[in-house]
Amino acid sequence: MMVFFLSQSDKLHICSAPRPWLFVGLGNPGDKYKGTRHNVGFEMIDAFAKAQGIEMNTLNCKAIFGQGFVGDAPLLLAKPQTYMNLSGESTGALAAYYKLPLNRVIVFHDDMDLPCGVLRLQDKGGHGSHNGLKSVIYHFRGNREFARLRIGIGKPPGQMDPKAFLLQKFNASARERIDTALQEGVEGLKLLLLKGLTESARRFNTEQKYKHIRLQTMPT
Secondary structure, three states, X not given: OOOOOOOHHHHHHHHOOOOOEEEEEOOOOOXXXXXXXXXXXXXXXXXXXXXXXXXXXXXXXXXXXXXXXXXXXXXXXXXXXXXXXXXXXXXXXXXXXXXXXXXXXEEEEEEOOOOOOOEEEEOOOOOOOOHHHHHHHXXXXXXXXXXXXXXXXXXXXXXXXXXXXXXXEOOHHXXXXXXXXXXXXXXXXXXXXXXXXXXXXXXXXXXXXHHHHHHOOOOX
């Protein structure tokens, strides 16, 4: 039997290996919901995976799943297939399986409190009546100390039912804004992996603040 001994430098390298980040996009599975406002979390995952050449081709903890690296940063990508209101079943299981602290988890979700196409990167927060976030928080045992990438979709017009609004597809002008936002989100997330959450959020949110001011009075 051969016995291998690790040098001190090898031990330090193993101990200092960075924990992976877990990026989770919220949405509903199936063609019926593809392209709807409530599924922009899925779209952000897809945009990031495509940009980084990460294949989303396995199923893990009830999620479509992929993994790779951005620079030296290991990364896990997931789209829960549980339907929106049960997203936490998958997200909680993935964080537990990979033994991740919640400060290595980022959830991407639609947000009606932001104008269409405006993004915000936050280190923690509540659920804002978002059922997917409610489920995630529940499966994190009430802990809200995880980051979010909020993707603005705007508010429903007039007296329109918010549920119906969420399940509608974007019109042409809103679709253009979302496509631009997805690319901005990809760049912001790459910065996060290289510079960390605090520094990247400061830079990213400053840029998005000016976009917010410009877009908030424009119709979608």
